[in-house]
Amino acid sequence: MTKHRLFWPAVVLAALLLANVVFTPDFFAIRIKDGHLYGSLIDILHFGAPLILVALGMTLVIATSGIDLSVGSTVAIAGALACLHISGAADPASPATVLGAVALALGVALVLGAVNGVLVARVGVQPIIATLILMVAGRGVAQLVTDGQIVTVTSEPYKLIGGGYWLTMPFAILFAAAVVLLTSLLTRRTALGLLLESVGGNxxxxxLAGIRATGLIGLVYLFSALCAGVAGLMISSNVSSADGNNAGLWIELDAILAVVLGGTSLTGGRFSLGGTVIGALIIQTLSTTVYTIGIPPETTLVFKAFVVIAVCLIQSPAFRAKAARRRARPGRGTASRPLTPENTEVGA
Amino acid sequence: MPAHPARQPVLEAHAIRKEFPGVVALDGVDFRLFPGDVHALMGENGAGKSTLIKVLTGVYASDGGEIVLNGRPVRITGPLQAQRAGISTVYQEVNLCPNLSVAENIFIGREPRRLGLVHWSELRTRAARLVASLDLDVDVSAPLNSYSIAIQQLVAIVRAVDVSAKVLILDEPTSSLDRDEVRQLFTVLRRLRDQGVAILFVSHFLEQIYEICDRMTILRDGRVEGEYAIGELSQADLVARMIGGELAGLEDLSGRHGPHAEADAAPFLRAEGLARSGAVEPYDLTIRAGEVVGLAGLLGSGRTEAARLLFGADRSTEGSVRIEDAVVTLPTPRAAISYGIAFCSEDRKTEGLVGELTVRENIVLALQAARGWLRPLSRARQDEIALRWIRSLDVRPDDPETLVRNLSGGNQQKVLLARWLITDPRLLILDEPTRGIDIGAKAEIQKLVAELAQDGMSVLFISAELEEVLRLSHRVGVLRDRRLVAELPNDGSLTPERIMATIASGAPS
Incomplete structure (x- = not known):
């Protein structure tokens, strides 16, 4: 069972959750209040939903050995556009206004994704450079959209996206779960996943095997931008406002981290959507933990960094083997040093 | 084991064991290497040769056994430590940094220093001296990738030799060298041998083994079959011991097809004045249905480049291609595939397989790519296809979920072949399909090619081994200096010597 690729990420997540019980005995408690579910676990899923979405798109981009640094900016732009549209509308609370805002935000997100896709797949710019352009410029665009102000909206239907409840659960959780499910069907029930892994792997x-990489790579940047757009809607909806400066700030780094924690290699190829979801939850749990155990805010990032390093080491088979050997000393043992199974080649 | 002159082995291995998930690669291997000997390590693909070398050089840690160096047990924990202990290796695939200069590659990790900084002029001077001592005409400040694979290999040897090696391990050093380069290499090896260096030599070219080696150890299925002085075994005996007496794969292929049985068949593909500037001069070539056309020529003669144009791997700059009399353009491999053309590259690792995918996934890749991602092959279909081809090509291990990079070279080649055969191509281009693979797999692949042609498939067969080209081809195109200089019908009177003469003179003889 320890051989399963999701084993160690899952262990880490479980350990983090258990650690919280020490500080907050009722950490696992889930209550129903006014027909809504409440509890720390629900919060983690709820606030983690945007990160899960962004990381999901990032996973497919990374599978093609690319990277998308622009998702944070896309989050900000999508939120800003939606809020601006609603706040400027005659009837902010009408479903038609909200649908228009959603369509506008996601449409623009797709355009941004298309820019990335064309730069990477057609023009051949290195992904990190191509998306860096939009990462930097996109924040400026978001600021322009909101005129440097925080745009607040009062709209019940819009609030539903990120802050509302449906069937007792936060709507964002249900929506994220649906996207995860759809994406995994789309990649694993069609040949999309195989072709992406092939393009990323070699x-x-x-x-030479006849795979049209241009279209596939363009597609994953579109998908990544779309996910980021939805995440932007969730984030701005949850706080009923759009902050061009801070919405989705550094979410690209958290997303990349989530992908890596989930066991997908940054060099591309094999990817694991399940791993990414677990990785995103680890990061969100970590943020929650920081608050519940009362770590001073100024040292949160340092604390996070240590945990992330630890998690990465625990997941590395080479490190685990080394640690095991150290423990086995001073007896000579069986001289076993299992290397990464992925790096071995059998025979002549 | 036969007694050896009273010399101490410089390197000894006892009961080495190495396992990979699902495979025992080495099972209690004993091995010894004497100073001043060129020692051959023989065995089929998957017999454990590369694994043994990697254990001896610290790339893999063994799961059991002991290595004794100069009479003292050692634990070799990594390539660097092996190098310091005096064991240097040159691998089958050149493991240097192609974007660094020749000089940097020779001294990487042990650069001459002055005041803690790299002493560049000293580095270049020393590199130039080393290269000159081997009579190589190489500019040491030029990037390595501006040279052919053959030169890169020699640079790797220069580097290994200079690490003051007591033990020099050469894994398939000659598979990409032409005859002159092989001679040059052997001169160097003999000089090193006379200086008392122990040389471990792995090659599939039996003639070379008999030319350069003093002793050999034969591995079979991860075990030692025996150690022999080179005069003790005939080549036939050696082969029999390597493959364990099953000579079935070696049956004579001659007479499988008439010399030019397909002369009146309709042409499937016709290249007219096809060329790519800087790669290959304009050439005409006709390939008929059911015909095997061989391409012969030295390394760098344009064999591969000519074939790549027919597959759309590179774009032609002039000329045209007709398929069944219709002019077609082949801007991408995808276009060529749609006309039923398949191409097995000579560089399996970088141009053929996707190492981190499974055997099954690699086999269905081209077929799936042709269908597009919206029309997936069901998992059951994939399993069925993979298992059928694993069985019929005898891929080992036979688990379709093995990662392709865990397979040996010959088995990887079979996977690549299977990938294209399931697309049911009309023209199969094989570029060095038997390079670096063992004699058993080689015979199997040759047999398969002959059978496919008999069933009506056209084959373009490229190989550096003239015997092999002759055995399979109906016609042989000869390339020299990027030009197709002759097309020789294989009418029974064609011999390797005549092809060599044509390559040498540039005109049919």
Missing amino acids: PVASR
């Missing part, structure tokens, strides 16, 4: 061989 682009030259993939071309």
